[in-house]
Amino acid sequence: MPSTEIRAAGRVISAVVGAYILGAISGVLGLVIGLIVGPITTATTGILVGASTFGLSPRRSLALLARCGTGMRSCEASPAIRSLHRYAIILRMMRPPLDIDQMFNAGTRYAWEDGRHSVIDVQHIGDLKLATGRLIAQDPGRPVPRSVQPFTVTVPPGRYPVSLSISHWDESPTRGRPSPMRLVNAAKLSVSDEPVVSWELALQPGQEVERMEDDEFFGFGVDGGVACFLDASARGQLHQMQFDEQLWMDVGAVIFEDAGVELATNDVELNIILFACGMGDGAYATWIGRAANQDPVCFVCDLELLHHSLGPVSH
Template structure:
C-alpha cells in the first residue's frame, strides 16, 4: 500500500519544487535579488562527510545559542536540543551540501554568489515521492496553522545533525569559553563553516553546516512511507522560480 502523508505536514507546491530542484545539477532556483535576468543555478552537490547515528534518534538544531552559552557559564543546564519526532535506523549516513551560484555586482566588483542551497542527510537511495515537515519531539501537528513551517533558530547561522543519545558530549565543544569569550574549539574542520565532533565512546558524531538564521527540516518519504532523506533549507530557500 502506497504511503499517504498527513496533509497538515505536507510541503506546499513551492517548497516541493525547491526541494526537488535543490539537489539537481543545473536546476534554476530563482533569480538574483534585484536582478531577475540572472538566475541562481545549482552548481554541484558535495558529499561533505558521513555521520554515525547509533541511537537512531536525530538532533537537527543549532549546536549552541547565546542563551546556552550564558547558562553553561553559570553552571546551569542548557535547553534541550530540537530532536526530531521521527527516528531513523541506527547507522552511518552521508551528509551532502547542494551549492548554488547567483553572480552579482557590488560597488563595481563582481562576486560569484555561491551559497548553500540545502543540506541533506541521505538515509537511503530510494526515490522520494513526497515531502513533509520534520516535527520536533515536543511539537504537535494539531497546533500548526496553514502555512506554518516549524524551524530551529541559530544566532550564529550554524545548524547541525547529531546523534541525540550523545548530544551532551558532542555539543560540549561549542560551549567552551573563557571570561565570556569563545575560545578555539577542538573540532575537525571539514569545509568553510562546517565541522565534525566525534564521540568514540558512543561511536556517534555531530556535523555542522551553514544555516542562515536557522532552518526548516523536511522529511523525504518513499512510496512505502520510509524516510529516505532529511533536508534542511534556509537562506536562499525563499527564492522564486
C-alpha cells in the same frame, strides 16, 4: 441553524466570493451546499461534498478555507469549521514549499530578480554517525536545552551521508562579497536511494501541526549563521565543545571556505555535521521524505534561500 453558525457560514461564503469573484461561481455554490448539508452529517463532510459536486476539489476548498483566517478562527461556536481550518493547515504541512529534488539536482539554474542566475552545486560533507538513529537539527553554538528533542521519526543506527545544496554565482551579486559567491540552500541526510513519493514536516515529541496557525511552522532557531545534524547521544559531546573557543574559530574558517564540515568528537562512535545557513540567522524547518512503503528516505533542512529566487529555469 443557530445564529452563530449562520454568522460563521456568512464569513466563509464572503471569503469565497471575494477570492473567486472572477469566475469560480460553481465553487462558491459548492461551498454553500456544503454549509447547508453540514448540520445533517458534519460541516466538514458537507463542505467537501458540496465543493466536489460543483467542481471545486476538496484540497482546493480546504486551502481556500484556510486563507479565510481571522473570520473562521473567531467562530468560537463553530468547532466543525475550525476543524476544517486545522485540516487545511495539516495538508499544507504535508509537503515542502519548494521542489527539493530540483534543489539537489546539480547544474540546475535558478533565476533571481536582479537578472542574474545561480547554479546548483551538490557537495558531500561527510557521513553522520547515528548511534541511536535519533536525529537532532539545531544551532551548534547554543546550549542544548532539554526542550530540544530528537525528531519522532527514527532510522536504524548507522552512518548516513550528508550533502549540501549550494547556490553558486561566478560573479557575486552582493556588493562587498567576493566572487565567486556560494550560499547553502539546504542540507540533506540520506537514508536510502529509494525515490521520495511524499513529504512531511519533521516534528519533536509534543509538536502537533493541527495546533499551528497559517503563518507558523515547527523548526529550530539559528543565531550564528550555522546549523548542525547530530545524534541524540552526541549532545553531551557538543556541550563540551562549546567551551573551546579555538575549536570554533577553526571550524568557522573551514565552514567559510567549504560551506560545511564533519566534526569529530571524543567518542569515535559519534560525530557532528555542521553547515552554513544561506539566509544566516533565522528559524528553519526540516522535512522528511518517504518512500512508497513509507520508510524514511531522507531528512532535508530547508534554509530558505531559494524561496527568494524566481525558480529554476530550463536553459
